[in-house]
Amino acid sequence: MQNQVIFSILMCNYNNANYISQAIDSVLKQSFENWELSIVDDCSTDNSMEIIKEYESIDSRIKVFLNSENSGYGKSLAKNIELATGKYGAILDPDDALTPQALQLMHDVFKKDNELVGAYSQMYYCDKDLKIEKIFEFTKKVPSNSTYLEHGRMAMTHFFVFDREKFIMHGNIDTRYRNALDQDWYYKIEEIGKVEFVNCPLYYYRVSPTGISQGIKKRYFTTKDHLEIAKNAINRRGITGRKKIKIISKIKALLFYTKYRFEKSEKNPQALLSLYKSKYHQIISKIYD
Known part of the structure; x- marks a missing residue:
């Protein structure tokens, strides 16, 4: 369809006022323009929503949804996947960022192979200021004679893109868990069909300072x-x-x-x-x- 949204960039926010502008700016700078940014805010108590609403007012592709109560990342992401309208879902955490060509390169990969239901890329491992420290060495193509479930070793990471409707049909996110949810969707996507590796860093992953x-x-x-x-x-x-x-x-x-x-x-x-x-x-x- 001519007017169908291709990519729904899925962002779940909770108190990321210090970082979220960088994340949203990286979406606005995408060379591929057929996208929507779907943000679910999980009852933030900082000024995140002020920042988000300012962006929402200047670009209609940014859509914001508010949880009525703090629900956690899993429930927020499952809700976001359901509310989005794009053919493909693309995960972006509010303290990370995308390279300018991320969506274009992913679009090219899916366009070449109609059987693909998922794709993931190499990523940059960054410090707390999002300055690149290295390319994440563990992200690699899963061997053809194996699966990610068997191979493991953190081979699948960001930037992860998937067929949104097929993922919903396969059960969406398991909201019983609050951690390791990326593993849940990696496993489920490869159960649906073919997954491809893009050997190029498309994602800036921030290592946030914690105790x-x-x-x-x-x-x-x-x-x-x-x-x-x-x-x-x-x-x-x-x-x-x-x-x-x-x-x-x-x-x-x-x-x-x-x-x-x-x-x-x-x-x-x-x-x-x-x-x-x-x-x-x-x-x-x-x-x-």
Whole structure:
């Protein structure tokens, strides 16, 4: 259709006033112009909405939706996917940014292959000021004889684009989880059909400054949710036996559970501090290498 929106850029915001202008500006600078920016604000308490509404007033392609109560990232993203109108959904976090050619290059990839339901690109790993530190070395093409679920190793990352309607039909985001939701949509998209890798950085990923104890706590809960999300994918695909065990062991969440017994102590905020004080660097390297 002539007037159909091609890309719905999906952004879920909560208190990102310090960064969101850079994210929106990167969308406005896209060389490919057939897009909408769909923003769901999750009851921000900073001045995010003032900034967003100013952008909304100058470009009709920017659409803003407000949650009636704070719902978390998963529910906000699922809502955003449903409310959007574009053929393809494209994830952009409000503290990150796109390269000017990101949408054009993704459009070219999908135009070349009608069987594609998803595509992901290489990305820039940036500091807190969005200055490039390196190209993220783990993002790679999943081998043709494997799947992302089996291969893992953080091969799929930003910039991730997917067939929005087919994703909705396949269940949308699993809103039971608050962390590792990117793994949920990576797994589901490759269950729908063909996924392509764009070997070019199209995304600026910002490493936001956080406290050490907060960082390791988030990593723990993210790893825990990732394990459950992977188990759901394993069950959907009917994987059993040694193959199932191999996939689960790669996630290494059990290392947290057996070595630090966090399942019993995770509700105690002080329980996670010992991880940094004792063997923080060793554990992180074991889990994420």
